[in-house]
Amino acid sequence: MNLLTVFLQQAGGGDYSFLIMMVAIFAIMYFFMIRPQNKKQKEIANFRKNLEVGQSVITAGGIYGKIKEIEDNAAIVEIASGVKIKVDKNSIYADAQATQTK
Numbered sequence: 001m002n003l004l005t006v007f008l009q010q011a012g013g014g015d016y017s018f019l020i021m022m023v024a025i026f027a028i029m030y031f032f033m034i035r036p037q038n039k040k041q042k043e044i045a046n047f048r049k050n051l052e053v054g055q056s057v058i059t060a061g062g063i064y065g066k067i068k069e070i071e072d073n074a075a076i077v078e079i080a081s082g083v084k085i086k087v088d089k090n091s092i093y094a095d096a097q098a099t100q101t102k
Contacts, residue, residue: 048089060091
């Protein structure tokens with residue numbers, strides 16, 4: 001017996017408990033999974049939009065550094081004295097240690 005058959009049998013009988021249960025499961029998934037993920041993505045996008053020269057960052061590969069220059073879709077990050085790499089903005093994250101010390 002598939003899910004559609006069960007739903008039609010219960011809906012046809014006037015018992016809406018299955019429908020209510022499905023709505024409740026979707027609401028729980030929305031508030032505990034979808035909504036927090038969307039909020040986190042907006043925070044990351046806002047952080048990347050407001051990057052500043054001299055800010056400590058971490059790349060997606062786990063490289064710590066400071067921003068030296070900012071271009072349209074990339075940033076120049078200094079990872080050691082005199083060692084600079086060009087990194088796409090989409091792979092830059094906030095340095096947790098730098099944000100905790102402020």
